[in-house]
Amino acid sequence: MNQQQPEPRWLSPDELRAWMTLAGVMVRLPAALDAQLQRDNGLSMFEYFVLSGLSMAENHTSRMSDLAEFTNGSLSRLSNVVKRLEQRGAVRREPAPENGRYINAILTAHGWDLVEAAAPGHVEAVRRLIFDVLAPEQVTSLGEIGDRVLANLEPPSAWLSPSNAGALLEHDPPAPPGQA
Amino acid sequence: MNQQQPEPRWLSPDELRAWMTLAGVMVRLPAALDAQLQRDNGLSMFEYFVLSGLSMAENHTSRMSDLAEFTNGSLSRLSNVVKRLEQRGAVRREPAPENGRYINAILTAHGWDLVEAAAPGHVEAVRRLIFDVLAPEQVTSLGEIGDRVLANLEPPSAWLSPSNAGALLEHDPPAPPGQA
DNA sequence: AAAGATTGACCGCTCAATCTTG
DNA sequence: CAAGATTGAGCGGTCAATCTTT
Numbered sequence: 001m002n003q004q005q006p007e008p009r010w011l012s013p014d015e016l017r018a019w020m021t022l023a024g025v026m027v028r029l030p031a032a033l034d035a036q037l038q039r040d041n042g043l044s045m046f047e048y049f050v051l052s053g054l055s056m057a058e059n060h061t062s063r064m065s066d067l068a069e070f071t072n073g074s075l076s077r078l079s080n081v082v083k084r085l086e087q088r089g090a091v092r093r094e095p096a097p098e099n100g101r102y103i104n105a106i107l108t109a110h111g112w113d114l115v116e117a118a119a120p121g122h123v124e125a126v127r128r129l130i131f132d133v134l135a136p137e138q139v140t141s142l143g144e145i146g147d148r149v150l151a152n153l154e155p156p157s158a159w160l161s162p163s164n165a166g167a168l169l170e171h172d173p174p175a176p177p178g179q180a
Numbered sequence: 181m182n183q184q185q186p187e188p189r190w191l192s193p194d195e196l197r198a199w200m201t202l203a204g205v206m207v208r209l210p211a212a213l214d215a216q217l218q219r220d221n222g223l224s225m226f227e228y229f230v231l232s233g234l235s236m237a238e239n240h241t242s243r244m245s246d247l248a249e250f251t252n253g254s255l256s257r258l259s260n261v262v263k264r265l266e267q268r269g270a271v272r273r274e275p276a277p278e279n280g281r282y283i284n285a286i287l288t289a290h291g292w293d294l295v296e297a298a299a300p301g302h303v304e305a306v307r308r309l310i311f312d313v314l315a316p317e318q319v320t321s322l323g324e325i326g327d328r329v330l331a332n333l334e335p336p337s338a339w340l341s342p343s344n345a346g347a348l349l350e351h352d353p354p355a356p357p358g359q360a
Numbered sequence: 361a362a363a364g365a366t367t368g369a370c371c372g373c374t375c376a377a378t379c380t381t382g
Numbered sequence: 383c384a385a386g387a388t389t390g391a392g393c394g395g396t397c398a399a400t401c402t403t404t
Binding site: 282 | 375376380381
């Protein structure tokens with residue numbers, strides 16, 4: 001006992017500033033995008049990602065687990081959200097033919113209309129809030145930085161199906177609004 | 181009527197990838213940092229920012245509005261959180277002497293102990309999850325990118341006191357753990 | 361028994377309404 | 383009456399327990 005713990009490596013001024021800024025972005029940017037979607041289309045960003053993910057998936061169909069991964073959400077959160085989307089007629093669910101444990105979420109025609117209506121405004125907001133203020137090389141840089149950080153970040157335990165990750169997006173989108 | 185709406189400017193493949201990555205980071209990074217603080221110190225990141233902000237403020241004191249700005253939170257959220265922190269004995273509140281409309285939040289000795297205990301682990305997590313995987317020039321780049329995006333982002337309406345913004349951090353920190 | 365998914369109780373955030381001070 | 387702050391109702395997310403299919 002009485003083991004001396006190592007002096008913490010504090011952040012340099014540059015790092016501290018970058019971190020404070022990043023913290024601000026992580027809070028305010030999603031809030032701004034959520035506000036736009038909610039106001040114009042009555043959707044949360046999470047709901048939009050669900051519908052958008054399905055719109056890009058083969059046969060507009062995706063297993064709940066894959067969809068959870070795609071949306072960066074827990075399976076239980078997704079389950080709740082999909083239930084509500086189903087009540088709104090935007091999605092339906094059925095067990096996968098090949099294995100009854102898997103549940104497929106399927107975009108309905110009405111769900112398609114919802115994404116299609118929401119996509120332009122959302123993409124416009126993303127463009128205005130992010131890419132319009134960045135130089136092209138900053139976009140590249142942002143992508144690389146994000147990739148590195150994300151690769152170092154395991155899914156917040158209790159999310160996710162252990163086995164097959166990322167079946168989504170491994171083929172090309174059948175059609176628009178595959179935009180995010 | 182029948183006004184033709186402009187064809188939406190979709191995202192380029194690079195932009196789309198950057199945005200998907202960023203979306204992942206915005207969800208998973210806060211979750212990871214929250215998990216560390218919760219597990220090791222029983223604090224949410226928001227609570228930590230509150231205590232940390234006070235620890236850096238003059239006399240360990242800050243107006244509720246300034247603190248809300250600093251923490252990127254709504255005044256009402258802050259009010260609820262500070263109430264709980266007060267019940268835990270980490271903070272106390274009193275009206276500002278010069279103007280009874282202003283409420284000052286003040287860090288207690290116990291609150292100081294809490295931040296001091298939590299800071300090393302939190303900073304270590306920030307370092308491990310972000311700066312350890314980035315080259316120095318990427319840190320610079322991240323800071324610039326974040327600044328641009330943030331500058332373009334007004335506070336989500338209903339947050340914030342209209343007048344005096346950012347009284348916090350305009351003087352130098354009295355002491356550690358001023359490390360965010 | 362394990363994987364995939366769902367459920368419900370708890371907790372915290374949001375929004376609008378309210379209170380208080382100047 | 384306006385600015386600053388608080389309150390409470392409603393809603394949505396989390397976590398652990400449960401259900402179902404293999």
